[in-house]
Amino acid sequence: MSRSSLRRLVGRFEKELAPFSTALAEEFRRSAEVVSDLLEPEEVALWAEDGLELARGSWRSWEAASEYFRATPQVLPLLGFAALQQWSRRGRDLVELSSSLAAAYFRASPGTLPHLSLTQIGDWVMLGQHLYKGTWRSSSLAVQFFDMSPALLSQLSLDDARALVRFVDVLAERSYDLATHCLSTTPTSLAPLPREDREAFLRFAEVLAYTGWADARSYLEKGPILLSHIQASQRSRFLNLTREVAGQEGRQAFTFFAEGARSLSQVEGEFHAYLLSLAEDVATHSPVAAMEFLRSLPQVLVRIGVGDLHHWHAFGLALLETSIEGGTAFFRLESTRSDEVLESLSSRVELGRVAEVLRMYCKALTGSNVAIHSGETLAEKNIGWVTSERPSTEGTSIYLPAAVDEWQDKVENFAVYKVYATHQAGHLEFGSFDFLFERPARIFSDQRHDLETQRGGPKKALTDIERFFDLFDDRRLGSDLFAVVEDARIDRLVAQEYCGIRSSYRRTQDRELEKRPRPEDLPLRQAFLENLVLASLDGFQRMRWPATMIGLLRNALGLLRAVQQPEASVEDSAEATVRLYRLAQNVPNIVSDLDQQWQRLEEEMELPQDLDALGEALFQIAQSGQEMPYESPQPVEFRGEFKPELVQLLMRLRQEKESKQTQMSPQPLSPEQLQQLLEKSVEITLSEMAEGDLSESSALFLANLLKETAPQRPEKRLPYHEGQAPPGMPRESEGELEREPNYSYYDEWDFRANDYKPRWCRLAEYSLAEGESQFFEQTLVKHASLVAQTRRQFELLRPELFRKIKRLLDGEEFDLDAVVDFLVERHSGHQPTGKVYWRRNKVERDVAVAFLLDMSASTDEEIMKHERRFGQDDFDGDPRRYFSWWMSRRAQDIMTPPKRIIDLEKESTVLLIKALETIGDTYGIYGFS
Known part of the structure; x- marks a missing residue:
């Protein structure tokens, strides 16, 4: 066919297409110019005829024909003419269903066909048809699929695309909006995933659509991020495991997936294969238990190592074989047996398990009731402490880390706790916070007052420690020196007074020495402080100091040795600090280049020497480098945080509160004084003071301090007046919030697991306000005869237990407390008393009664239905008089209310109380609901 004949052919088809749409005819003409160069004239005619047939297919099918002509120049080089006809035929089939589907099919073909083989084109079309259900919403979803096919099939194989379509199809049965959203976000969601993980990811999505379709959106958005934390080679295993879970616990499938992935993300990737192998073993019995196993891993691996995990796993696996519920609870950590197994395998010691023992231990050391709390409790108070991992004290309680896991032995870790507690108890027992500026030292002569006079005389200070630290221009340096000296004094006194702790103390000190930096790597002044720390830890072999300045350090070590004498007091530590500060001021804080001249020091120390001979050496060293900012020494972990300035401030506030209660009028603490303390103190570090106004931070700090030092006051019942806040609700003018209840935790029996759930029930203990006496008195009058009968019966009772008279020279049995005291005193070299017996006193009773009342809502029910004083049918039926009859x-009913169960309980309690008071027994009243 000639060129002119081809033009006539094109012109004829253009005229036939023009009635459908001028845009369609224009699109045909543009495409024909390209296609005529690629096809024979007969093929061009067939191609045009296919397009014309498309346009005639249905209403608005010309849009599909327009897309067909527009796509042909791009599709033809990919397919060839024979495949092109198959391609157009599939489009004509789609037109019979929906012209919009056919248009979307042709529109997407140029971008999609490069990712498909010729045999796969039909499968692709079938996927789009699968989403079409004959409704406009399904048509929109199918069109969206075709439009997104270039992006989808660039990331997915056709098999993966099938899984995606099944997933979207199931979602569409629940929500077309959700299905549309998930389909639109799939390319973005899958982009971070490696290609080999996408199949498993989509297969789990398909299962999730059936069982927990509401979580589909969250899965697509968060799933790839969660999977990225799992070792690449183990992601498919994890997804397959979660797919098994979805079959049993559909609604929880995504939760299990997310929490399992987060748990594995907290474990080193090299262990993921091993952990998933263990989980797969559990899954053979229960997929849900397998996911509980994964979810619990972070908590379990905190207590035991990966090497011991198989023991815990094997115990739970054996339990699963006998009881699915029991094994699941075991791996969920809701089982006492699980907790016991972990405890037996773990070398970790938790404070909650040993706090009571440590409390009694510290009470024995200090002679006072010292509470033991977690360091997190102190940090949460926001009164100056922010670190929860190191031990500390605020003068009344000792705060320790929540757990200790330094050694592979539980006994050794408990010994670490004892060392922590002993050092803090030493601060309380040996007077670290009892410093008085005016009290003289026992060893050193007084230089504090001389230094204060040189600085212009005494300045107003809130505490004696603050007054002492005001003597130093470099307050941080003075505070660090005092801490080193006082810690050294306390450690030496502990070693002298308590021989039993020496080995544990020495072991902890040796471990601490291994963590210390080398003095030669620090600037000189910081190296000076570091050597003092090493000396206080008996680490003389690790000490290094320039040979030309060895006399200065020997002077400092002599001062440190002086405060380690038994008679030294905290005032001696202060005097030693003044002298050490003068020595430290002579040392420039520069990095010395005299590496070859650093010398080891032995334990032998000399008395203080004259510093004149060191002047030339100090001058030479000062010229050899640039002064650097001073930084405090690395903390000594077992000594914790030592804040004497802040502790004395708290002690003063407590004294002020007590003085107010005894009608004394001390000078109150002003906000201005507190702000001055905040500005100059190096001890107070508030988490809220990182940013913001200092005045606001000081106000918050003062509020926290006042709350911390507020005395315990009994609650008062406030009368309620109209217009006021109801009782129990805080008013804006009230300064203090209601006191928090005391919480206790109890195990709960799980009959399904046949085991206890540890710490499952929380019991809140409140102290109720005292009621009125009217009910008590009315009950006694109403039941006067019963009161007398009850009292007579109680008077006839024989005493169940007599009072013990302890610490006697002779008696019925040994008094164990007195025997222990006797042995301790004799072992310590004192002359013990021989009063180690007790006997019964047959005069006084030693009986106490506890009433436990059921105060639940069920006790508000009537005991018996109230007998009516009128007939049931006394209403005459006149609706005009119904309201007055009802009133x-x-x-x-109000005049003679029915008796409830709680009323009977209260009356019974009143009668028993009266009887107990007659015979002198003590009692307490408790209720539960």
Whole structure:
């Protein structure tokens, strides 16, 4: 066919297409110019005829024909003419269903066909048809699929695309909006995933659509991020495991997936294969238990190592074979057996398990009731402490880390706790916070007052420690020196007084020495402080100092040795600090280049020497480098945080509170004084003071301090007046919030697992306000005869237990407490008393009674239905008088209310209380609901 004949052919088809749409005819003409160069004239005619047939297919099918002509120049080089006809035929089939589907099919073909083989084109079309259900919403979803096919099939194989379509199809049955959203976000969601993980990811999505379709959106958005934390080679295993879970616990499938992935992300990737192998073993019995196993891993691996995990796993696996519920609870850590197994395998010691033992231990050391709390409790108070991992004290309680896991032995870790507690108890027992500026030292002569006079005389200070630290221009340096000296004094006194702790103390000190930096790597002044720390830890072999300045350090070590004498007091530590500060001021804080001249020091120390001979050496060293900012020494872990300035401030506030209660009028602490303390103190570090106004931070700090030092006051019942806040609700003018209840935790029996759930029930203990005496008195009058009978019966009772008279020279049995005291005193070299017996005193009773009342809502029910004083049919049926009849009936009910269960409980308690008071027994009243 000639060129002119081809033009006539094109012109003829253009005229036939023009009635459908001028845009369609224009699109045909543009495409024909390209296609005529690629096809024979007969093929061009067939191609045009296919397009014309498309346009005639249905209403608006010309849009599909337009897309067909537009796509042909791009599709033809990919397919060839024979495949092109198959391609157009599939489009004509789609037109019979929906012209919009056919248009979307042709529109997407140029971008999609490069990712498909010729045999796969039909499968692709079938996927789009699968989403079409004959409705406009399904048509929109199918069109969206075709439009997104270039992006989808660039990331997915056709098999993966099938899984995606099944997933979207199931979602569409629940929500087309959700299905549309998930389909639109799939390319973005899958982009971070490696290609080999996408199949498993989509297969789990398909299962999730059936069982927990509401979580589909969250899965697509968060799933790839969660999977990225799992070792690449183990992601498919994890997804397959979660797919098994989805079959049993559909609604929880995504939760299990997310929490399992987060748990594995907290474990080193090299262990993921091993952990998933263990989980797969559990899954053979229960997929849900397998996911519980994964979810619990972070908590379990905190207590035991990966090497011991198989023991815990094997115990739970054996339990699963006998009880699915029991094994699941075991791996969920809701089983006492699980907790016991972990405890037996773990070398970790938790404070909650040993706090009571340590409390009694510290009470024995200090002679006072010292509470033991977690360091997190102190940090949460926001009164100056922010670190929860190191031990500390605020003067009344000792705060320790929540757990200790330094050694592979539980006994050794408990010994670490004892060392922590002993050092803090030493601060309380040996007077670290009892410093008085005016009290003289026992060893050193007084230089504090001389230094204060040189600085212009005494300045107003809140505490004696603050007054002492005001003597130093470099307050941080003075505070660090005092801490080193006082810690050294306390450690030496502990070693002298308590021989039993020496080995544990020495072991902890040796471990601490291994963590210390080398002095030669620090600037000189910081190296000076570091050597003092090493000396206080008996680490003389690790000490290094320039040979030309060895006399200066020997002077400092002599001062440190002086405060380690038994008679030294905290005032001696202060005097030693003044002298050490003068020595430290002579040392420039520069990095010395005299590496070859650093010398080891032995334990032998000389008395203080004259510093004149060191002047030339100090001058030479000062010229050899640039002064650097001073930084405090690395903390000594077992000594914790030592804040004497802040502790004395708290002690003063407590004294002020006590003085107010005894009608004394001390000078109150002003906000201005507190702000001055905040500005100059190096001890107070508030988490809220990182940013913001200092005045606001100081106000918050003062509020926290006042709350911390507030005395315990009994609650008062406030009368309620109209217009006021109800009782129990804080008013804006009230300064203090209601006191928090005391919480206790109890195990709960799980009959399904046949085991206890540890710490499952929380019991809140409140102290209720005292009621009025009217009910008590009315009950006694109403039941006077019963009161007398009850009292007579109680008077006839024989005493169940007599009071013990302890610490006697002779008696019925040994008094164990007295025997222990006797042995301790004799072992310590004192002359013990021989009063180690007790006997019964047959005069006084030693009996106490606890009433436990059921105060639940069920006790508000009537004991018996109230007998009516009027007939049930006394209403005459006149609707005009119904309201007045109902009011009169209601008034009779109010005048003679029915007796409830709680009323009977209260009356019984009143009668028993009266009887107990007659015979002198003590009692307490408790209720539960």
